[in-house]
Amino acid sequence: MGTETLGLTEAVSIALGGMIGGGIYAVLGVVTQISGAATWSAFLLAGVVAACAGYSYVQLNALIAANDGNTGGGSVTFIRSFTGNTTIAGMVGWTLLLGYIGSMAMYAFAFAEFVISFPMVPESIGAAPLRPIVSVGAIAAFVGLNLLGARATGTVETVLVAGKVLVLVTFGLGGVGYAIATSPPAVDLGASTLTSFSPVMAAAVSFVAFQGWQLLFYDQESIENPLDRIPKAIAIAIATAVVVYVLVVVATSDLAPQALRTRPHTALVDAASTIAGTVGYAGAGATVISLSALLSTGSAINATLFSTGYFAKGMLSSDLLPDRIGDASADGVPPRTVLLIGGVTAAFTAVGSLSAITSFASLSFIVVFGAMSLLAFTQRDRERIRAVWPAVGAVGAALFFVLLFYHLYTAERETFYAVLGIAVATFLVETLYFERDVIRAEIPDLR
8 A cells, every 4th residue: 555645634534434424324213213303412412522532532642742752643552651551452452443343344234225225226136135245345345445545545535525524414404494494393402302311322322423533543654744633633523523413313303203213224315305305306315315325334434444454554563463464564554454354344244234243333432432531531630631521531431331231231132142242252352362471371280
């Protein structure tokens, strides 16, 4: 892969591309079922906690850069630098890597669902269902794009993000305007629900919609002047995502409440048909929003794969992944690493239902974001860190973790046990790898 650098526009696109693609098309229906018309407040609350975590990441990154005289790092680097515990750092890295793979598999699954939702596209070819084929093909296409280099990836990401944000903002403003213009006005902000605990529960479930911005910390070698541009890109991306989410949620919950309950992945299509139908273009409205869904999920795959490659390279450089996965000394991301990540993602997305792995990914992001906020809080005596923001991030993430587990246990019992199984299996594999020398030394004694 090439060594071209990315500017502020591409950095914002990478961060935003990793958020909006998953938030709107993957969790909107689930979150709305919890908090109804007050869902906009859930996304707003989740955005606040994410922004506090973003502040923590930025400050930790700057502290490391100031101490070492080099560009900082991400979650793994932060833990190694401030705790000195390589095993915990490696286990966090492996957990995040699995979370990113699960997220990409979810995006590819949704991408294929929207492809086959078009009337002219069949659901199967012969006896083979088309959905897994399209999902794997999407992963393969973006793996090929990432192998071309950083500049090609960043340019395509900018185009994809600009297209989907334009469509979603137009849809949101049009939907809200349409709802206000009806007689009587159809706008419902869920005022009666705002005082209940439902929006907080929904915020926990929706937190995965804000996991894309931290990918920038793994791209620092490909970003021009990263210590200056990454904080700006994160602030712009999170603020933009919150605005887009609120607009789209209000419009969709007002115009397609039934679709959100029965067809959550395509509820936006129904709402777009309602708006465009007033001028006789219901079909065109549905097509445009469906194409936007393809742009959103496609850019989410692209952004996450691009940044996960750099994340894996950093772990290789730190000796936290086996050398056979890639050459850490290669320019850019080692092609073998990109191919391996793409292959594992393709395998996950071809299986079918990804609810368990997606829920595990959500929980892993909550844990890591909360841990980084707590880590920043422990450094509050440093002049540049204001304790209140890391404190909000840590407490908010802890609350979200408990609430998401509670939601899974009460509403999705099978997924709850599946997530526990994945978590235990991941922990055991990580322990066997990072404590392999200790285990070898103990085996003779055990005999």
